[in-house]
Amino acid sequence: MSETPMRARAVVDLAALRANVRALRARAPRAQLMAVVKADAYGHGAVPCARAARQAGAEWLGTATPQEALALRAAGDTGRLLCWLWTPGGPWREAVEADIDVSVSGLWALEEVTAAVRAAGRPARVQLKIDTGLGRNGCQPGDWEKLVAAARDAERAGLVKVTGVWSHFACADEPGHPSIRAQLGVFEDALSYAAREGLTPEVRHIANSPATLTLPETHYDLVRTGVAMYGISPSPEVGLPEDFGLRPVMTLTASLASVKRVPGGHGVSYGHLYVTPGETTLALVPVGYADGIPRAASGTGPVLVGGKWRTVAGRVAMDQFVVDLGGDTARVGDEAVLFGPGDRGEPTAEDWARATGTIAYEVVTRISARVPRVYTGEIPEDSTSHDTGE
Numbered sequence: 001m002s003e004t005p006m007r008a009r010a011v012v013d014l015a016a017l018r019a020n021v022r023a024l025r026a027r028a029p030r031a032q033l034m035a036v037v038k039a040d041a042y043g044h045g046a047v048p049c050a051r052a053a054r055q056a057g058a059e060w061l062g063t064a065t066p067q068e069a070l071a072l073r074a075a076g077d078t079g080r081l082l083c084w085l086w087t088p089g090g091p092w093r094e095a096v097e098a099d100i101d102v103s104v105s106g107l108w109a110l111e112e113v114t115a116a117v118r119a120a121g122r123p124a125r126v127q128l129k130i131d132t133g134l135g136r137n138g139c140q141p142g143d144w145e146k147l148v149a150a151a152r153d154a155e156r157a158g159l160v161k162v163t164g165v166w167s168h169f170a171c172a173d174e175p176g177h178p179s180i181r182a183q184l185g186v187f188e189d190a191l192s193y194a195a196r197e198g199l200t201p202e203v204r205h206i207a208n209s210p211a212t213l214t215l216p217e218t219h220y221d222l223v224r225t226g227v228a229m230y231g232i233s234p235s236p237e238v239g240l241p242e243d244f245g246l247r248p249v250m251t252l253t254a255s256l257a258s259v260k261r262v263p264g265g266h267g268v269s270y271g272h273l274y275v276t277p278g279e280t281t282l283a284l285v286p287v288g289y290a291d292g293i294p295r296a297a298s299g300t301g302p303v304l305v306g307g308k309w310r311t312v313a314g315r316v317a318m319d320q321f322v323v324d325l326g327g328d329t330a331r332v333g334d335e336a337v338l339f340g341p342g343d344r345g346e347p348t349a350e351d352w353a354r355a356t357g358t359i360a361y362e363v364v365t366r367i368s369a370r371v372p373r374v375y376t377g378e379i380p381e382d383s384t385s386h387d388t389g390e
Protein backbone atom coordinates (compact mmCIF):
# COMPACT_ATOMS: atom_id res chain seq x y z
CA MET A 1 0.00 0.00 0.00
CA SER A 2 1.20 3.48 -0.77
CA GLU A 3 2.36 5.42 2.26
CA THR A 4 1.64 8.73 0.58
CA PRO A 5 -0.14 10.92 3.06
CA MET A 6 -3.79 11.17 2.23
CA ARG A 7 -6.63 13.19 3.60
CA ALA A 8 -8.78 10.10 3.51
CA ARG A 9 -8.74 6.70 1.91
CA ALA A 10 -10.92 3.66 1.50
CA VAL A 11 -8.65 0.64 1.68
CA VAL A 12 -10.19 -2.24 -0.24
CA ASP A 13 -8.84 -5.66 0.75
CA LEU A 14 -9.12 -7.83 -2.34
CA ALA A 15 -7.74 -10.88 -0.53
CA ALA A 16 -10.72 -10.59 1.85
CA LEU A 17 -13.05 -10.26 -1.13
CA ARG A 18 -11.63 -13.41 -2.71
CA ALA A 19 -11.94 -15.28 0.59
CA ASN A 20 -15.55 -14.09 0.88
CA VAL A 21 -16.30 -15.39 -2.62
CA ARG A 22 -14.89 -18.75 -1.61
CA ALA A 23 -16.92 -18.77 1.62
CA LEU A 24 -20.08 -18.00 -0.35
CA ARG A 25 -19.32 -20.69 -2.90
CA ALA A 26 -18.95 -23.18 -0.05
CA ARG A 27 -22.47 -22.19 1.13
CA ALA A 28 -23.88 -22.87 -2.34
CA PRO A 29 -21.70 -25.76 -3.53
CA ARG A 30 -23.96 -26.92 -6.37
CA ALA A 31 -24.69 -23.46 -7.79
CA GLN A 32 -22.63 -21.10 -9.87
CA LEU A 33 -21.84 -17.73 -8.32
CA MET A 34 -22.56 -14.28 -9.71
CA ALA A 35 -20.51 -11.46 -8.21
CA VAL A 36 -22.82 -8.46 -8.15
CA VAL A 37 -20.65 -5.43 -8.89
CA LYS A 38 -23.30 -2.79 -9.58
CA ALA A 39 -22.90 0.71 -8.18
CA ASP A 40 -19.12 0.53 -8.55
CA ALA A 41 -19.09 -2.72 -6.58
CA TYR A 42 -21.08 -1.15 -3.73
CA GLY A 43 -18.51 1.63 -3.63
CA HIS A 44 -15.50 -0.70 -3.57
CA GLY A 45 -14.48 -0.23 -7.23
CA ALA A 46 -16.09 -2.36 -9.94
CA VAL A 47 -13.09 -3.31 -12.05
CA PRO A 48 -10.68 -4.47 -9.32
CA CYS A 49 -13.48 -6.22 -7.43
CA ALA A 50 -14.77 -7.95 -10.55
CA ARG A 51 -11.27 -9.15 -11.34
CA ALA A 52 -10.74 -10.43 -7.79
CA ALA A 53 -14.11 -12.19 -7.84
CA ARG A 54 -13.21 -13.88 -11.12
CA GLN A 55 -9.86 -14.96 -9.63
CA ALA A 56 -11.80 -16.57 -6.78
CA GLY A 57 -13.96 -18.45 -9.27
CA ALA A 58 -17.05 -16.32 -9.87
CA GLU A 59 -18.56 -17.64 -13.11
CA TRP A 60 -20.80 -14.60 -13.52
CA LEU A 61 -20.76 -10.87 -12.93
CA GLY A 62 -23.95 -8.90 -12.48
CA THR A 63 -24.70 -5.22 -12.94
CA ALA A 64 -27.77 -3.05 -12.82
CA THR A 65 -27.12 -0.66 -15.71
CA PRO A 66 -25.82 -1.40 -19.21
CA GLN A 67 -23.17 1.29 -18.75
CA GLU A 68 -21.80 -0.64 -15.78
CA ALA A 69 -21.72 -3.85 -17.81
CA LEU A 70 -20.07 -2.21 -20.83
CA ALA A 71 -17.43 -0.63 -18.56
CA LEU A 72 -16.46 -4.12 -17.35
CA ARG A 73 -16.08 -5.26 -20.95
CA ALA A 74 -14.02 -2.16 -21.74
CA ALA A 75 -11.76 -3.11 -18.83
CA GLY A 76 -11.18 -6.52 -20.40
CA ASP A 77 -13.64 -8.86 -18.69
CA THR A 78 -14.76 -11.62 -21.04
CA GLY A 79 -16.79 -13.94 -18.79
CA ARG A 80 -20.52 -14.30 -18.40
CA LEU A 81 -22.14 -11.03 -17.40
CA LEU A 82 -25.81 -10.28 -16.73
CA CYS A 83 -27.28 -6.80 -16.79
CA TRP A 84 -30.84 -6.22 -15.56
CA LEU A 85 -31.92 -2.60 -15.40
CA TRP A 86 -32.98 -1.50 -18.85
CA THR A 87 -34.97 1.42 -20.19
CA PRO A 88 -36.18 2.01 -23.73
CA GLY A 89 -33.22 2.66 -26.02
CA GLY A 90 -30.93 0.16 -24.32
CA PRO A 91 -28.20 0.38 -25.54
CA TRP A 92 -29.14 -3.19 -26.56
CA ARG A 93 -26.98 -3.45 -29.64
CA GLU A 94 -23.78 -2.56 -27.79
CA ALA A 95 -24.72 -5.07 -25.11
CA VAL A 96 -25.37 -7.84 -27.64
CA GLU A 97 -22.11 -7.10 -29.42
CA ALA A 98 -20.31 -7.15 -26.08
CA ASP A 99 -21.76 -10.61 -25.32
CA ILE A 100 -23.70 -9.43 -22.29
CA ASP A 101 -26.70 -11.48 -21.12
CA VAL A 102 -29.61 -9.05 -21.02
CA SER A 103 -32.58 -9.30 -18.70
CA VAL A 104 -36.04 -8.88 -20.18
CA SER A 105 -39.13 -8.21 -18.06
CA GLY A 106 -41.64 -7.30 -20.76
CA LEU A 107 -42.54 -7.48 -24.42
CA TRP A 108 -41.27 -3.96 -25.16
CA ALA A 109 -37.78 -5.00 -24.10
CA LEU A 110 -37.87 -8.24 -26.09
CA GLU A 111 -38.91 -6.25 -29.17
CA GLU A 112 -36.01 -3.82 -28.71
CA VAL A 113 -33.60 -6.74 -28.23
CA THR A 114 -34.71 -8.50 -31.41
CA ALA A 115 -34.42 -5.25 -33.37
CA ALA A 116 -30.87 -4.85 -32.04
CA VAL A 117 -30.08 -8.46 -32.94
CA ARG A 118 -31.02 -7.80 -36.56
CA ALA A 119 -28.73 -4.77 -36.58
CA ALA A 120 -25.88 -6.59 -34.84
CA GLY A 121 -26.19 -9.68 -36.98
CA ARG A 122 -25.80 -12.02 -34.02
CA PRO A 123 -28.25 -13.52 -31.54
CA ALA A 124 -28.74 -12.14 -28.04
CA ARG A 125 -28.56 -14.00 -24.76
CA VAL A 126 -31.73 -13.16 -22.90
CA GLN A 127 -32.80 -13.92 -19.34
CA LEU A 128 -36.50 -13.64 -18.58
CA LYS A 129 -37.35 -12.05 -15.25
CA ILE A 130 -40.56 -12.91 -13.44
CA ASP A 131 -41.90 -10.73 -10.63
CA THR A 132 -42.66 -13.36 -8.01
CA GLY A 133 -43.79 -10.74 -5.50
CA LEU A 134 -41.15 -8.06 -5.05
CA GLY A 135 -43.35 -5.61 -6.91
CA ARG A 136 -40.48 -3.94 -8.69
CA ASN A 137 -39.11 -5.00 -12.08
CA GLY A 138 -40.05 -8.35 -13.66
CA CYS A 139 -42.95 -9.71 -15.67
CA GLN A 140 -46.24 -10.00 -13.79
CA PRO A 141 -47.32 -13.67 -13.55
CA GLY A 142 -50.44 -12.78 -15.55
CA ASP A 143 -48.27 -11.66 -18.47
CA TRP A 144 -45.80 -14.56 -18.23
CA GLU A 145 -47.49 -16.72 -20.90
CA LYS A 146 -47.20 -13.96 -23.48
CA LEU A 147 -43.59 -13.17 -22.65
CA VAL A 148 -42.57 -16.84 -22.68
CA ALA A 149 -44.35 -17.37 -26.02
CA ALA A 150 -42.65 -14.34 -27.58
CA ALA A 151 -39.24 -15.39 -26.28
CA ARG A 152 -39.73 -18.96 -27.52
CA ASP A 153 -40.72 -17.66 -30.97
CA ALA A 154 -37.66 -15.39 -31.04
CA GLU A 155 -35.51 -18.33 -30.00
CA ARG A 156 -36.95 -20.54 -32.76
CA ALA A 157 -36.28 -17.74 -35.23
CA GLY A 158 -32.63 -17.79 -34.12
CA LEU A 159 -32.78 -14.26 -32.73
CA VAL A 160 -32.25 -15.00 -29.07
CA LYS A 161 -31.17 -17.76 -26.75
CA VAL A 162 -33.07 -17.79 -23.48
CA THR A 163 -30.20 -18.43 -21.08
CA GLY A 164 -31.99 -17.78 -17.81
CA VAL A 165 -35.25 -17.48 -15.93
CA TRP A 166 -34.92 -15.52 -12.75
CA SER A 167 -36.45 -13.43 -10.00
CA HIS A 168 -35.56 -11.42 -6.90
CA PHE A 169 -36.65 -11.66 -3.25
CA ALA A 170 -38.36 -8.92 -1.26
CA CYS A 171 -37.65 -10.10 2.30
CA ALA A 172 -34.90 -12.72 2.24
CA ASP A 173 -33.07 -10.63 4.83
CA GLU A 174 -35.90 -11.37 7.30
CA PRO A 175 -35.52 -15.13 7.83
CA GLY A 176 -38.91 -16.82 8.10
CA HIS A 177 -40.81 -14.03 6.37
CA PRO A 178 -43.91 -15.59 4.75
CA SER A 179 -43.28 -13.83 1.44
CA ILE A 180 -40.21 -16.05 0.89
CA ARG A 181 -42.32 -19.23 0.55
CA ALA A 182 -44.90 -17.37 -1.51
CA GLN A 183 -42.28 -16.06 -3.93
CA LEU A 184 -40.72 -19.51 -4.30
CA GLY A 185 -44.13 -20.93 -5.18
CA VAL A 186 -44.66 -18.36 -7.93
CA PHE A 187 -41.11 -18.94 -9.17
CA GLU A 188 -41.64 -22.71 -9.38
CA ASP A 189 -44.83 -22.17 -11.40
CA ALA A 190 -43.05 -19.77 -13.77
CA LEU A 191 -40.18 -22.22 -14.23
CA SER A 192 -42.46 -25.18 -14.96
CA TYR A 193 -44.51 -23.13 -17.39
CA ALA A 194 -41.38 -22.00 -19.27
CA ALA A 195 -40.11 -25.59 -19.39
CA ARG A 196 -43.44 -26.89 -20.69
CA GLU A 197 -43.33 -24.26 -23.42
CA GLY A 198 -39.94 -25.51 -24.53
CA LEU A 199 -37.52 -23.07 -22.90
CA THR A 200 -34.32 -24.64 -21.59
CA PRO A 201 -32.56 -21.95 -19.55
CA GLU A 202 -29.00 -22.67 -18.47
CA VAL A 203 -29.53 -20.90 -15.16
CA ARG A 204 -32.56 -20.47 -12.93
CA HIS A 205 -31.87 -18.08 -10.09
CA ILE A 206 -33.50 -16.09 -7.31
CA ALA A 207 -31.01 -16.03 -4.39
CA ASN A 208 -29.34 -12.79 -3.28
CA SER A 209 -26.86 -12.65 -0.36
CA PRO A 210 -29.33 -13.35 2.48
CA ALA A 211 -30.89 -16.26 0.56
CA THR A 212 -27.44 -17.61 -0.28
CA LEU A 213 -26.52 -17.52 3.42
CA THR A 214 -29.75 -18.81 4.96
CA LEU A 215 -31.95 -20.56 2.35
CA PRO A 216 -30.18 -23.42 0.53
CA GLU A 217 -33.44 -24.42 -1.16
CA THR A 218 -33.31 -21.15 -3.12
CA HIS A 219 -29.90 -21.66 -4.70
CA TYR A 220 -31.07 -23.36 -7.94
CA ASP A 221 -28.31 -23.05 -10.59
CA LEU A 222 -26.84 -19.70 -9.60
CA VAL A 223 -26.63 -17.39 -6.58
CA ARG A 224 -26.25 -13.63 -6.99
CA THR A 225 -24.17 -12.29 -4.13
CA GLY A 226 -23.57 -8.62 -3.57
CA VAL A 227 -23.29 -7.29 -0.06
CA ALA A 228 -21.98 -10.51 1.52
CA MET A 229 -19.11 -10.61 -0.94
CA TYR A 230 -18.02 -7.26 0.49
CA GLY A 231 -18.02 -8.86 3.95
CA ILE A 232 -21.19 -7.18 5.13
CA SER A 233 -24.17 -9.00 6.58
CA PRO A 234 -27.46 -8.35 4.76
CA SER A 235 -29.21 -7.62 8.06
CA PRO A 236 -28.75 -8.09 11.81
CA GLU A 237 -31.46 -10.80 11.66
CA VAL A 238 -29.33 -12.83 9.22
CA GLY A 239 -26.33 -12.60 11.55
CA LEU A 240 -22.85 -11.18 11.77
CA PRO A 241 -20.38 -11.44 8.89
CA GLU A 242 -18.12 -13.69 10.98
CA ASP A 243 -21.00 -16.14 11.52
CA PHE A 244 -20.54 -16.99 7.84
CA GLY A 245 -16.76 -16.63 7.62
CA LEU A 246 -17.06 -13.28 5.87
CA ARG A 247 -14.66 -10.39 6.40
CA PRO A 248 -15.43 -6.73 5.66
CA VAL A 249 -13.49 -5.58 2.61
CA MET A 250 -13.51 -1.79 3.02
CA THR A 251 -11.72 0.22 5.70
CA LEU A 252 -12.38 3.97 5.69
CA THR A 253 -9.79 6.16 7.37
CA ALA A 254 -8.86 9.84 7.47
CA SER A 255 -5.91 11.83 8.80
CA LEU A 256 -6.72 14.31 11.54
CA ALA A 257 -6.47 17.79 10.05
CA SER A 258 -6.51 19.74 13.31
CA VAL A 259 -6.13 18.93 16.99
CA LYS A 260 -6.61 21.72 19.50
CA ARG A 261 -7.49 22.59 23.06
CA VAL A 262 -10.64 24.62 23.52
CA PRO A 263 -12.34 25.94 26.64
CA GLY A 264 -15.62 24.65 28.03
CA GLY A 265 -18.74 26.14 26.49
CA HIS A 266 -17.26 26.19 22.97
CA GLY A 267 -19.78 25.56 20.19
CA VAL A 268 -18.74 22.98 17.58
CA SER A 269 -19.63 22.97 13.87
CA TYR A 270 -22.66 24.46 12.14
CA GLY A 271 -25.61 25.22 14.35
CA HIS A 272 -23.58 24.67 17.52
CA LEU A 273 -25.49 21.45 18.16
CA TYR A 274 -22.56 20.38 20.34
CA VAL A 275 -21.07 22.58 23.03
CA THR A 276 -17.97 21.39 24.88
CA PRO A 277 -18.90 20.40 28.42
CA GLY A 278 -15.53 21.60 29.77
CA GLU A 279 -12.02 22.31 28.57
CA THR A 280 -11.22 19.60 26.07
CA THR A 281 -9.38 18.57 22.93
CA LEU A 282 -11.18 18.64 19.60
CA ALA A 283 -9.95 16.72 16.56
CA LEU A 284 -11.00 17.57 13.03
CA VAL A 285 -11.76 14.61 10.74
CA PRO A 286 -11.52 15.89 7.16
CA VAL A 287 -14.41 13.98 5.56
CA GLY A 288 -18.01 15.05 5.26
CA TYR A 289 -21.19 14.46 3.37
CA ALA A 290 -19.48 15.18 0.04
CA ASP A 291 -17.40 12.11 0.80
CA GLY A 292 -20.52 10.10 1.54
CA ILE A 293 -20.49 10.45 5.33
CA PRO A 294 -24.19 10.66 6.17
CA ARG A 295 -25.22 14.02 7.62
CA ALA A 296 -27.49 11.87 9.76
CA ALA A 297 -24.28 10.87 11.59
CA SER A 298 -24.27 14.29 13.27
CA GLY A 299 -24.01 13.59 16.98
CA THR A 300 -24.12 9.81 16.47
CA GLY A 301 -21.43 8.43 14.11
CA PRO A 302 -18.70 6.32 15.76
CA VAL A 303 -15.01 6.87 14.96
CA LEU A 304 -11.89 5.22 16.36
CA VAL A 305 -9.25 7.82 17.32
CA GLY A 306 -6.34 7.02 19.61
CA GLY A 307 -7.65 3.53 20.33
CA LYS A 308 -11.09 4.66 21.57
CA TRP A 309 -14.50 5.10 20.03
CA ARG A 310 -15.49 8.75 19.74
CA THR A 311 -18.76 10.16 18.54
CA VAL A 312 -19.21 12.81 15.87
CA ALA A 313 -19.57 16.06 17.84
CA GLY A 314 -22.18 18.31 16.26
CA ARG A 315 -22.96 18.46 12.58
CA VAL A 316 -21.31 16.58 9.77
CA ALA A 317 -20.48 19.30 7.24
CA MET A 318 -19.75 18.92 3.53
CA ASP A 319 -16.04 18.27 4.01
CA GLN A 320 -15.39 17.65 7.69
CA PHE A 321 -16.62 16.83 11.15
CA VAL A 322 -15.24 17.08 14.68
CA VAL A 323 -14.77 14.58 17.48
CA ASP A 324 -14.26 15.49 21.13
CA LEU A 325 -11.27 13.60 22.53
CA GLY A 326 -12.21 14.47 26.10
CA GLY A 327 -9.16 14.06 28.31
CA ASP A 328 -7.11 12.40 25.57
CA THR A 329 -4.75 13.94 23.09
CA ALA A 330 -3.81 13.14 19.53
CA ARG A 331 -1.56 14.62 16.88
CA VAL A 332 -2.46 16.19 13.66
CA GLY A 333 -2.04 13.49 11.01
CA ASP A 334 -3.10 10.70 13.37
CA GLU A 335 -5.45 8.19 11.87
CA ALA A 336 -9.19 8.23 12.43
CA VAL A 337 -10.85 4.94 11.48
CA LEU A 338 -14.50 5.38 10.59
CA PHE A 339 -15.19 1.76 9.82
CA GLY A 340 -13.45 -1.46 8.90
CA PRO A 341 -13.45 -5.16 9.74
CA GLY A 342 -13.40 -4.36 13.47
CA ASP A 343 -10.22 -6.21 14.44
CA ARG A 344 -8.44 -3.06 15.57
CA GLY A 345 -11.44 -2.14 17.66
CA GLU A 346 -12.84 0.15 14.99
CA PRO A 347 -16.55 0.43 14.21
CA THR A 348 -17.98 -1.55 11.29
CA ALA A 349 -20.22 -0.41 8.46
CA GLU A 350 -23.03 -2.12 10.40
CA ASP A 351 -22.25 0.15 13.39
CA TRP A 352 -22.53 3.18 11.10
CA ALA A 353 -25.81 1.88 9.72
CA ARG A 354 -27.24 1.52 13.22
CA ALA A 355 -25.97 4.98 14.22
CA THR A 356 -27.44 6.68 11.17
CA GLY A 357 -30.72 4.87 10.63
CA THR A 358 -29.78 3.12 7.40
CA ILE A 359 -28.43 -0.21 6.18
CA ALA A 360 -24.78 -1.13 5.82
CA TYR A 361 -25.30 -1.47 2.04
CA GLU A 362 -25.82 2.29 1.90
CA VAL A 363 -22.91 3.11 4.21
CA VAL A 364 -20.31 1.65 1.85
CA THR A 365 -22.05 2.39 -1.45
CA ARG A 366 -22.37 6.10 -0.77
CA ILE A 367 -18.64 6.69 -0.15
CA SER A 368 -17.97 9.10 -2.96
CA ALA A 369 -15.36 9.33 -5.69
CA ARG A 370 -13.55 12.05 -3.72
CA VAL A 371 -12.22 9.34 -1.43
CA PRO A 372 -9.39 7.49 -3.18
CA ARG A 373 -9.66 3.70 -3.17
CA VAL A 374 -6.43 1.97 -2.23
CA TYR A 375 -6.25 -1.73 -3.12
CA THR A 376 -4.45 -4.35 -1.08
CA GLY A 377 -4.18 -8.09 -1.62
CA GLU A 378 -4.37 -7.73 -5.37
CA ILE A 379 -3.17 -10.58 -7.58
CA PRO A 380 -1.82 -9.03 -10.79
CA GLU A 381 -3.99 -9.82 -13.78
CA ASP A 382 -1.18 -11.43 -15.75
CA SER A 383 0.08 -13.34 -12.71
CA THR A 384 0.62 -17.03 -13.22
CA SER A 385 0.35 -17.60 -9.48
CA HIS A 386 -2.82 -19.20 -8.25
CA ASP A 387 -5.11 -17.88 -5.62
CA THR A 388 -4.13 -20.18 -2.83
CA GLY A 389 -6.70 -19.01 -0.36
CA GLU A 390 -4.47 -16.97 1.92
Ligand SMILES: *Cc1c(COP(=O)(O)O)cnc(C)c1O
Pocket residue numbers: 036038084168207208209210224225226227228234
Ligand atom coordinates in the same frame (compact mmCIF):
# COMPACT_ATOMS: atom_id res chain seq x y z
C1 LIG B 1 -28.35 -5.89 -5.90
C2 LIG B 1 -28.92 -7.15 -6.38
C3 LIG B 1 -28.44 -8.38 -5.93
C4 LIG B 1 -27.44 -8.52 -4.80
O1 LIG B 1 -28.12 -8.32 -3.58
P1 LIG B 1 -27.33 -8.52 -2.20
O2 LIG B 1 -28.40 -8.49 -1.17
O3 LIG B 1 -26.40 -7.37 -2.10
O4 LIG B 1 -26.64 -9.81 -2.31
C5 LIG B 1 -28.93 -9.53 -6.51
N1 LIG B 1 -29.86 -9.47 -7.50
C6 LIG B 1 -30.35 -8.30 -7.94
C7 LIG B 1 -31.38 -8.30 -9.00
C8 LIG B 1 -29.92 -7.10 -7.39
O5 LIG B 1 -30.43 -5.95 -7.84
